[in-house]
Amino acid sequence: MRDDSAVRWIPVGELGDVRMGKQLSPASRMSGKQLPYLRVANVYDGYIDYSDVKTMGFTSAERETYNLRPGDILLNEGQSLELVGRSALYDGPEGAYCFQNTLVRFRPGEEIVPEYAQIIFSNWLATGVFASIAKKTTSIAHLGGDRFAALLFPARTHREQQRIIEVLNAMGDAERSMKQSIKKLQDIHYGATEGLAGAKLTCLASVIASGPQNGLYKPASAYSAIGTPIVRINSFSGGPSDLTRNLLRVETSEGEVSRYGVRPGDVLINRVNSIDLVGKSTTVRTLLEPTVFESNMMRCRLHEDRALPEFVELWLSSTAAKRYFRQRAKSAVSQASINRTDVLATPFPNIGIEEQRSFLNSISAIDNQLSTLKESLAKHGLLKKGLTERLLTGRSDQSGVNSWATIATP
Structure with missing residues (x-):
């Protein structure tokens, strides 16, 4: 019985026609019949953009x-x-376009299925095969038609090429479906949060029991490997954060820890940052030891019967709150700042604790679904990578491809 899984390593140039495109020159702009041509700007990994053709x-x-x-x-x-080496299959009408010399055209011979060749080329891009043969001049690397033609290509039977295409297409469909589901949930999350701006608004001052208070200033010499952990503006990105690790430490007195210490439920707001990040906020959740906060931020403590810290955190990450902070910010060189008055006057949804809790539960359910989908997408990506690596090395036999297909097919 013939072994369909046998791989023959054959130079690309022997399996099809390799050709460089026409060089653009002043004369070519005037002579001959003016025809549309594709260039690097049109060819992406797996697709061609026809919207800007010269x-x-x-x-x-x-x-x-x-x-x-x-x-x-x-x-x-x-x-x-x-x-x-970034590549894509041409899917336009025959003869409708030509191509420039910033591109290489591979026209597969009868032995190679075009979709299979595209799988291999995309893999060679991802795994650095093309980069390894390219010649770099200044900031541009050149693949080179001759170098590309000399690369050894894993030739297989049509039957196995088609099977591999089917498996990867199924995996691609599943991947696209997961991405669409993630995008839909993200839109729902965004829409729900932004919808809060339509509620009756009051001021943040109505739910603040203490603050806003500026944090602790310490010179660089006070920072060391020992001391008290300090929350700085780069300790969080906005929204939920982990303040139990990766914090710098600073020498402090007992009085400073008492005055500038943070505790679970505190809301921290950047008062000095770039214009896009000023007002960036987070809620303190868990602490493992006494921790202080730096002078570039403000600490707010809430009335426990009026606002949930997590709800305040969520609202301060909304477009409406960010827009407010940008409008109120005072600019100086590359930084912007807000003050205590700005924070107290921040618009805030005038809704009760139970309604806040219900809203947070709904958002949490969306976030849990998103987390599950993102984890599945990451696993799926590893699965796909494993298969394509087998294609590159020629270690995938037909039974192996069948097992991948079983996993990839819904």
Whole structure:
């Protein structure tokens, strides 16, 4: 029985036609029939963007040489090192476009299924095969038609090529479905949070029991490997954060820890930052030891019967709150700042504790679904990577492909 899984390593140039495109020149802008051509800016990893196509002159002979037909694969010849070799299948009408010399065209012969070749080329981009043969001049790396043609390609039977295409297409469909579900949940999350701006608004001052209070200033010499952990503006990105690790430490007195210490339920707000980040906020959740906060932020303590810290944190991350902080910010060189008065006057939804809790529960349910989907998407990506690595090395036999298909098919 013939072994369909046998891989023969054959130079790319022996499996199809490798051709560089036509060079753009001043003369080509004026001579010949002006025809649309594709260039690096049109060819992405796995798809072609036809929205910005330029023209240049092609003679009848050049049109025959540089025309494109379905099944051709275009690869970036000149690119940054990490993107050189980026490729896509041409899916436009036959003869409608030509291509420039910033691209390489591979026209597969009868032995190679175009979709299979595209899988291999995309893998070579991801695993650095193209980067390893490219020649770099200044900031541009060149694939080189001859170097590309000399690469050894894992040729397989049509039957196995088609099976591999089916498996990866199924995995791609599942991946797209998960991404669509993630996008839908993110839109629901965003819409729900932004919808709070439509509620009756009061001021943040109505739920603040203490503060806003500026934090502790210490010179660089006071920072060391020992001392009290200190929350700085780069300790969190806005929203939920973990303040139990990766904090710098600073020398403090008992009085400073008492005055500038934080505790669970405190809301911390950046008062000095870039214009896009001023007002960035987080809620203190768990602490393992006494911790203080720096002078570039303010601490607010809430009336426990009027506002949930997590709800305040969520609101302060909304578009409406961020817009307010940007409007109130005072700019100085590369920094912007807000003050105590600005924070107290921040618009805040005038809703009760139970309604806040119900809203947070709904958002939490969405976040849990998002977390599950993102974890599944990451696992799926590893699964897909494992298969494509097998394709590259030629270690995937037919039974192995079948097992991948069982996992990939819903």
